[in-house]
Amino acid sequence: xxxxxxxxxxxxxxxxxxxxxxxxxxxxxxxxxxxxxxxxxxxxxxxxxxxxxxxxxxxxxxxxxxxxxxxxxxxxxxxxxxxxxxxxxxxxxxxxxxxxxxxxxxxxxx
DNA sequence: GAGGTGACTGCGA
DNA sequence: CTCGCAGCCACCT
Numbered sequence: 001x002x003x004x005x006x007x008x009x010x011x012x013x014x015x016x017x018x019x020x021x022x023x024x025x026x027x028x029x030x031x032x033x034x035x036x037x038x039x040x041x042x043x044x045x046x047x048x049x050x051x052x053x054x055x056x057x058x059x060x061x062x063x064x065x066x067x068x069x070x071x072x073x074x075x076x077x078x079x080x081x082x083x084x085x086x087x088x089x090x091x092x093x094x095x096x097x098x099x100x101x102x103x104x105x106x107x108x109x110x
Numbered sequence: 111g112a113g114g115t116g117a118c119t120g121c122g123a
Numbered sequence: 124c125t126c127g128c129a130g131c132c133a134c135c136t
Contacts, residue, residue, distance in 0.1 A: 041119055043116095063117080123125105
């Protein structure tokens with residue numbers, strides 16, 4: 001299976017994000033930590049950038065920063081799109097920030 | 111081959 | 124509480 005190298009890195013991120021149930025969210029640090037690279041949190045965000053080219057849809061709107069702030073909302077094509085997607089799943093967002101984000105925080109990968 | 115950038119995080123002042 | 128700096132790894136020019 002020596003076909004995917006660094007591409008596998010993105011797939012790992014996509015896999016984790018897709019495993020997030022509807023109405024739940026996670027953080028870049030949690031994903032990076034699960035990947036085994038806590039300091040590579042930036043790579044997680046970069047993987048999301050490639051998510052736009054992903055064959056399957058990646059609920060990147062469920063991924064926010066450590067503060068629960070919609071940092072990547074600007075990359076969804078529209079600044080309010082990410083918030084609309086979250087609200088559409090029952091997640092309340094105020095000031096581009098997720099309410100009770102620590103409660104909705106998904107980290108069941110452990 | 112080298113430099114710069116980036117959807118982050120943590121710690122110090 | 125707010126602001127600034129350094130670390131991290133992959134991609135782009």
